[in-house]
Amino acid sequence: MKSDRKDTAGRAAAGFDATGLDRRDFLKVGALGVAAGAVTGCGDPGAGQDALAGAATVPGTLTAPPDHPLAAPAIDHVRIGYVGVGGMGTAHVRNLVRIDGCAITAVCDIREAHAERAADIVEEAGHPRPALYTGGETDFERLCAEADLDLVYNATPWRWHVPICVAAMENGKHAATEVPAAYTLEDCWKLVETAERTGRHCAMMENVNYGRAELLCLSLVRQGLLGEILHAECGYLHDLRGIKFADEGEGLWRRDHSWTRNGNLYPTHGLGPVANCMDINRGDRFATLVSMSSPSRGLQEWAAANYPEGHAKRAETFALGDVNGSLIQTALGKTIYVAHDTNLPRPYDRINKVQGTRGIFQGYPDRVYIEGRSPSHRWEEAETYYDEFEHPLWQALREASIGAGHGGMDFMEDYRLVKCLREGLPLDMNVYDAAALSAVCELSEISVANGSAPVEFPDFTRGKWREWAPWPVVGA
Numbered sequence: 001m002k003s004d005r006k007d008t009a010g011r012a013a014a015g016f017d018a019t020g021l022d023r024r025d026f027l028k029v030g031a032l033g034v035a036a037g038a039v040t041g042c043g044d045p046g047a048g049q050d051a052l053a054g055a056a057t058v059p060g061t062l063t064a065p066p067d068h069p070l071a072a073p074a075i076d077h078v079r080i081g082y083v084g085v086g087g088m089g090t091a092h093v094r095n096l097v098r099i100d101g102c103a104i105t106a107v108c109d110i111r112e113a114h115a116e117r118a119a120d121i122v123e124e125a126g127h128p129r130p131a132l133y134t135g136g137e138t139d140f141e142r143l144c145a146e147a148d149l150d151l152v153y154n155a156t157p158w159r160w161h162v163p164i165c166v167a168a169m170e171n172g173k174h175a176a177t178e179v180p181a182a183y184t185l186e187d188c189w190k191l192v193e194t195a196e197r198t199g200r201h202c203a204m205m206e207n208v209n210y211g212r213a214e215l216l217c218l219s220l221v222r223q224g225l226l227g228e229i230l231h232a233e234c235g236y237l238h239d240l241r242g243i244k245f246a247d248e249g250e251g252l253w254r255r256d257h258s259w260t261r262n263g264n265l266y267p268t269h270g271l272g273p274v275a276n277c278m279d280i281n282r283g284d285r286f287a288t289l290v291s292m293s294s295p296s297r298g299l300q301e302w303a304a305a306n307y308p309e310g311h312a313k314r315a316e317t318f319a320l321g322d323v324n325g326s327l328i329q330t331a332l333g334k335t336i337y338v339a340h341d342t343n344l345p346r347p348y349d350r351i352n353k354v355q356g357t358r359g360i361f362q363g364y365p366d367r368v369y370i371e372g373r374s375p376s377h378r379w380e381e382a383e384t385y386y387d388e389f390e391h392p393l394w395q396a397l398r399e400a401s402i403g404a405g406h407g408g409m410d411f412m413e414d415y416r417l418v419k420c421l422r423e424g425l426p427l428d429m430n431v432y433d434a435a436a437l438s439a440v441c442e443l444s445e446i447s448v449a450n451g452s453a454p455v456e457f458p459d460f461t462r463g464k465w466r467e468w469a470p471w472p473v474v475g476a
């Protein structure tokens with residue numbers, strides 16, 4: 001696949017529809033049309049909030065939601081098919097071969113060399129060489145249909161996450177996917193509907209939920225040190241210009257989304273940990289969102305500075321505003337700011353601020369203020385809290401995670417996935433979390449396309465958020 005293509009398939013995958021409407025036009029017409037009961041293409045601009053509430057419609061095909069999030073029968077030895085072994089998939093493979101009670105028995109990638117590399121890692125770790133599926137973009141369907149597997153785990157480009165998860169579940173396998181699980185509301189519902197109908201897990205693997213600082217913050221929250229949590233700020237602030245323009249890896253697909261989509265394209269790293277602190281889907285839920293994007297300059301300027309006159313990449317145009325800010329209000333009235341900022345020169349950041357009635361945690365650098373404990377009006381370094389408040393997962397797995405990706409958090413998430421499947425426990429992040437966090441992608445695009453108007457979140461739990469218990473403080 002060429003990295004600088006603007007062919008029909010590439011544009012369709014990135015959000016252009018067959019009529020030639022660009023995604024912003026589509027979202028505007030589509031959102032307004034929903035309110036009128038049909039997509040007429042001539043929405044009344046005054047339809048305002050009612051129109052945007054249409055995004056929250058529950059599909060009629062769903063049955064009643066379950067009383068408890070799924071806990072599937074325990075699987076003593078988890079057989080895994082891995083789909084997409086590029087940068088992130090290979091990192092997961094390296095983790096999984098070190099975890100007891102699981103084996104990668106099948107690998108699928110459109111690039112044979114990537115699949116062979118993953119198979120070598122599995123074999124070098126002392127496991128039998130996995131079966132390879134390298135027959136093209138839909139060969140994952142064959143893997144899902146014919147391989148004896150318990151779990152299909154994918155780290156493919158975004159457009160494949162939903163087709164792979166659905167194929168896995170339809171064939172009786174549990175599914176796990178890299179982030180975001182989906183980027184349209186329709187696909188979020190498709191994951192929920194398929195998981196409920198098939199009785200299979202569909203986990204979104206949000207590694208930042210397992211970050212050391214994020215879990216320290218969650219410990220403080222669970223022990224009441226920050227009081228009642230009222231507000232959080234988070235995001236994904238990462239200069240990806242070089243990666244988006246590369247002729248390999250994410251450069252082959254990630255930039256495409258910036259051609260046509262304007263909103264928060266990657267919300268889950270920031271939102272995952274603060275959603276846990278705020279008991280989202282387990283006592284509260286995301287209710288409404290407003291979103292605003294800055295102008296788009298960064299990618300155009302980077303191309304102009306790095307490619308010669310006449311190069312195809314210099315001619316590309318981008319819809320994605322360089323900095324997108326969205327505000328979410330929860331059903332209980334709490335507030336969350338979530339940023340997406342990937343096209344400008346800047347150091348890495350996820351903000352990671354959680355604020356309650358008695359104190360505040362803030363990342364970059366990690367610091368804490370707790371009234372009555374911290375010196376008055378002064379930050380304390382979060383480092384000084386680890387002795388007393390380190391999360392049990394980090395107490396148990398810190399050594400084992402050394403050398404694993406993203407400071408060890410990637411190992412912890414893979415470890416927990418396998419453990420929950422082996423013990424028949426509910427997963428740390430279930431399909432409702434996958435849907436609610438991923439929904440921010442299209443909801444932010446709809447809000448931006450409609451002058452930052454408020455958009456309602458679908459309630460993927462259909463009211464069960466009031467009953468489901470908060471994520472407990474889990475151990476290893």
Ligand SMILES: NC(=O)c1ccc[n+]([C@@H]2O[C@H](COP(=O)([O-])OP(=O)(O)OC[C@H]3O[C@@H](n4cnc5c(N)ncnc54)[C@H](O)[C@@H]3O)[C@@H](O)[C@H]2O)c1
Nearest residue numbers: 084085086087088089109110114137155156178179249250
């Ligand atoms: N959690 C994190 O910290 C983190 C970090 C990086 C990437 N990611 C996510 O991981 C996913 C992959 O990102 P990456 O950086 O590894 O990208 P990548 O381009 O390096 O890897 C993607 C792999 O998928 C393969 N592939 C593409 N289409 C396929 C198909 N239809 N069937 C099978 N294989 C296919 C490619 O050949 C490649 O090997 C994305 O969803 C991304 O958002 C998450």
